[in-house]
Amino acid sequence: MSPEAAPITRPASAPRRGWLMILRLGISLFLGGTLVLLQTRGYGRGLPLSWFQAGLTVVGFYFCLAVVFYLVRDTVWVGFQVASQVVTDLALAMCLTLITGGEGSPFPFLFIIAIINSAFLGGPRLPLVVATFSALLWGGLITSQGVLLAEFLALAGPGLAPALPLNTILAVRLESIVINTGACYLVAFLSGHLASQLALSHRALVASQAHLGRLSDLNEIIIQSIDSGLITTNRDGLILTVNRPGLLILGLNQEDLIGRPWTLFLPESAQALIPTVPGGGTEVGSLRFKRIWPRGGRELTLELNVLALINPGGEIWGRLFVLKDLTSMIKMEEAVRRAEHLAALGEMAAGLAHELRTPLASMTGAWHMLAKESPDPEDQRRLTGIIGREMDRLAKLTNDFLSFARPVRGAPSLLDLSALVEDHLQIFTGNPRPGLKLESRFEPVPPVFFDRGHFSQVVWNLLNNALEAGARQESLTISVEIGLDSSWPNHVVFKVTNDGPPILPENLSQLFKPFFTTKSTGHGLGLPTVSRLLHEGGGDITVDSRRSGPTTFRVYLPTAAARPALDPA
Numbered sequence: 001m002s003p004e005a006a007p008i009t010r011p012a013s014a015p016r017r018g019w020l021m022i023l024r025l026g027i028s029l030f031l032g033g034t035l036v037l038l039q040t041r042g043y044g045r046g047l048p049l050s051w052f053q054a055g056l057t058v059v060g061f062y063f064c065l066a067v068v069f070y071l072v073r074d075t076v077w078v079g080f081q082v083a084s085q086v087v088t089d090l091a092l093a094m095c096l097t098l099i100t101g102g103e104g105s106p107f108p109f110l111f112i113i114a115i116i117n118s119a120f121l122g123g124p125r126l127p128l129v130v131a132t133f134s135a136l137l138w139g140g141l142i143t144s145q146g147v148l149l150a151e152f153l154a155l156a157g158p159g160l161a162p163a164l165p166l167n168t169i170l171a172v173r174l175e176s177i178v179i180n181t182g183a184c185y186l187v188a189f190l191s192g193h194l195a196s197q198l199a200l201s202h203r204a205l206v207a208s209q210a211h212l213g214r215l216s217d218l219n220e221i222i223i224q225s226i227d228s229g230l231i232t233t234n235r236d237g238l239i240l241t242v243n244r245p246g247l248l249i250l251g252l253n254q255e256d257l258i259g260r261p262w263t264l265f266l267p268e269s270a271q272a273l274i275p276t277v278p279g280g281g282t283e284v285g286s287l288r289f290k291r292i293w294p295r296g297g298r299e300l301t302l303e304l305n306v307l308a309l310i311n312p313g314g315e316i317w318g319r320l321f322v323l324k325d326l327t328s329m330i331k332m333e334e335a336v337r338r339a340e341h342l343a344a345l346g347e348m349a350a351g352l353a354h355e356l357r358t359p360l361a362s363m364t365g366a367w368h369m370l371a372k373e374s375p376d377p378e379d380q381r382r383l384t385g386i387i388g389r390e391m392d393r394l395a396k397l398t399n400d401f402l403s404f405a406r407p408v409r410g411a412p413s414l415l416d417l418s419a420l421v422e423d424h425l426q427i428f429t430g431n432p433r434p435g436l437k438l439e440s441r442f443e444p445v446p447p448v449f450f451d452r453g454h455f456s457q458v459v460w461n462l463l464n465n466a467l468e469a470g471a472r473q474e475s476l477t478i479s480v481e482i483g484l485d486s487s488w489p490n491h492v493v494f495k496v497t498n499d500g501p502p503i504l505p506e507n508l509s510q511l512f513k514p515f516f517t518t519k520s521t522g523h524g525l526g527l528p529t530v531s532r533l534l535h536e537g538g539g540d541i542t543v544d545s546r547r548s549g550p551t552t553f554r555v556y557l558p559t560a561a562a563r564p565a566l567d568p569a
Contacts, residue, residue, distance in 0.1 A: 020120060020121065022070070023117075024062070024069075025067070027113065031059045032060075038106075039052045055096055055099045058091075058096060059096075069081055082126075089130075092110060092114075093107065093134070112184070112187050115188050115191060119194065123196070123199065124196045127191050127192045127195075128185070131181075131188035135177070138181075139177040143177070224244045227325075228245060228246075229248075229322070229324070230322060232320055233321070234317075237261050239258055241258075242254065249300070249302065249325050250294075251294040252265070252294065266321065267304075269289075270304055270321075273306040274306050274319060275307070286305050287303070288326070290302070300325055300327045301326045302323055302324065302327075304321060305322040307320040307322065412449050412451050414447040414448070414449055418482055421440075421459060421494065425440060437476070437478070438477075439478070440481070442481070442483075445482055447559065449557075450538075450557050451533075455557070457530070458533060461527070462496040464526075466496055466498035469498050470498055473501075479495075479497045480496055481497070482495075491539070492559060493556055495554050495555070496553045497551065497552040497553075499550045502545045503551055508543060511543060512531045513528060534557075537557075539555065
């Protein structure tokens with residue numbers, strides 16, 4: 001026997017044995033009522049009083065055994081219980097059949113019940129054993145009854161009853177024995193098969209419940225172990241569950257949250273995040289807000305997302321609020337930015353010293369020539385011009401350096417990007433360059449949240465860079481596009497593309513470093529300043545240039561949806 005089939009042959013479990021004992025109690029009450037009915041009504045089968053009393057005694061004993069077996073069903077001697085119950089079933093069937101007339105008794109069905117009970121007590125093999133004993137007992141009973149009848153008829157003589165040959169009487173009994181034996185084995189086979197299927201189903205159910213329990217435990221462990229707070233609500237917005245990180249982030253206990261509206265603990269502006277239809281998106285992807293932690297008074301920066309909980313019918317059953325504590329990450333990002341800024345300042349100091357050396361040397365030489373002798377007016381004008389030009393160069397370098405090192409704090413506001421860029425393009429085309437072709441394509445986009453002056457600086461810098469890139473070309477095409485990018489949610493993309501000479505691959509990674517330039521003029525602070533302004537305002541800039549294609553600068557500007565909420569919950 002395979003290990004998979006082994007549980008089928010084991011005795012019934014304690015709960016199943018309990019139900020079988022309750023069934024036995026019902027059977028004993030039914031049999032007792034049947035004996036009383038036969039005794040009182042008779043229907044031609046009135047029982048002698050002594051036999052009636054014997055039948056009630058057997059049924060009462062069966063009832064008492066059922067009660068005892070029900071009470072001791074959880075003990076370890078299961079095998080003895082099974083054997084005792086099988087013997088009791090067979091004895092009850094034999095006794096009641098004998099008492100109520102043998103072959104003509106109304107109780108031979110008790111043998112069938114004994115076979116069925118054995119299937120549920122001991123698996124598919126025990127019913128075959130019980131069917132064998134039932135056939136032997138029944139066959140022995142009617143055979144002995146037939147022999148006695150034949151001898152009685154032989155002694156009675158032809159005057160009392162028709163004499164039947166003994167072989168005829170035994171043939172009739174043999175036919176009944178064969179039919180009933182076949183019925184016993186058929187019931188044994190069917191009940192054993194049903195018991196086997198029931199055992200298999202029970203085992204599968206137990207394994208499924210155990211697996212479901214393990215999955216439930218694993219799911220609970222995962223939910224309690226992740227670092228995000230998970231808050232579930234019903235359709236009415238009442239909180240159902242909160243995991244451990246959610247309690248720590250909110251600084252509250254379970255009893256403070258369960259059954260109460262989520263709006264008491266989270267900003268009401270999160271209503272814009274809540275999906276209203278299954279599978280429907282929201283205008284706002286996430287919400288960032290500040291909250292004072294109740295247990296320590298310190299300020300936390302939190303991010304909130306909301307998901308719909310969909311039932312099997314496809315309807316919204318509730319909502320899942322995902323809460324993340326970004327305080328440590330933001331502090332770390334600020335520390336990284338400060339470190340990067342200090343490193344950039346170090347590089348700028350070295351570059352600035354190099355850039356200052358040339359104009360200072362020119363100014364020093366011109367000054368010495370003016371101080372050494374009295375030059376003629378023409379030389380004096382030339383030397384004075386050199387000093388003035390180099391002073392202007394120093395002033396521009398200083399201003400560019402300060403713009404990068406310490407940019408003026410912006411005052412972001414909602415901007416209509418398309419209208420603002422259109423204004424700049426009109427001014428840009430006011431001084432046309434021969435061979436310049438300017439193209440624009442604006443898609444409908446939401447307003448951006450950025451400083452107007454900083455954005456103007458970004459636009460002019462990129463347009464002038466594109467113009468200078470094709471300075472040596474007879475014709476140059478500059479295209480400006482505004483649209484959205486699925487990889488940058490809550491941002492608008494502003495693109496400037498030119499078909500001038502491509503940027504060399506080795507120079508791409510250096511474009512946004514201070515004092516790096518491939519032009520004959522300029523200090524290399526334009527693009528680094530643009531990058532700094534964009535990062536300060538929550539945006540970004542990338543560049544793509546290939547040998548066989550145009551050069552494209554992409555500027556990502558935050559929309560109002562990406563604006564952090566400043567009001568604590």
